[in-house]
Amino acid sequence: HATLQGVAFPMHKDAVAALQRYRDGKHNYVQLVMDAEQELIRLCNTEPTELKDLPMRISKVSPRYHFFLYKHSHEGDYLESTVFIYSMPGYKCSIKERMLYSSCKNPLVDMVERNLQIEIEKKVRHCKSNTHTKNTFYI
16 A cells, blocks of 8 residues: 555545545535554544534544535635645554554545545644634635
């Protein structure tokens, strides 16, 4: 699975289906978790989510990947933009887990953009001290 950009774990079919539903407007949020034993990226959560709900969706104990549909206005235009959030709870997880999440991030983003045709407008790394506001997602 090694590539020049990192390690490309395949996605479980439920994760792919959830991202397809996200792309098609049926979900506004998808959270993915890595299954290191199976070397697979799995679906974790698709609860409807608003900006104010994001802190509740971010795990305090393990890393996650999040795709969030940020609805906002820019210069008078209503926009819906995909924000990819890579959340890392600091040192509560193992070095191996931190390295795996970090090295799988770019191949995952590439696959989602290329194969699932989801355009990611902004990428955000969330550490345990971050709080996300409209300024975080300024697009």
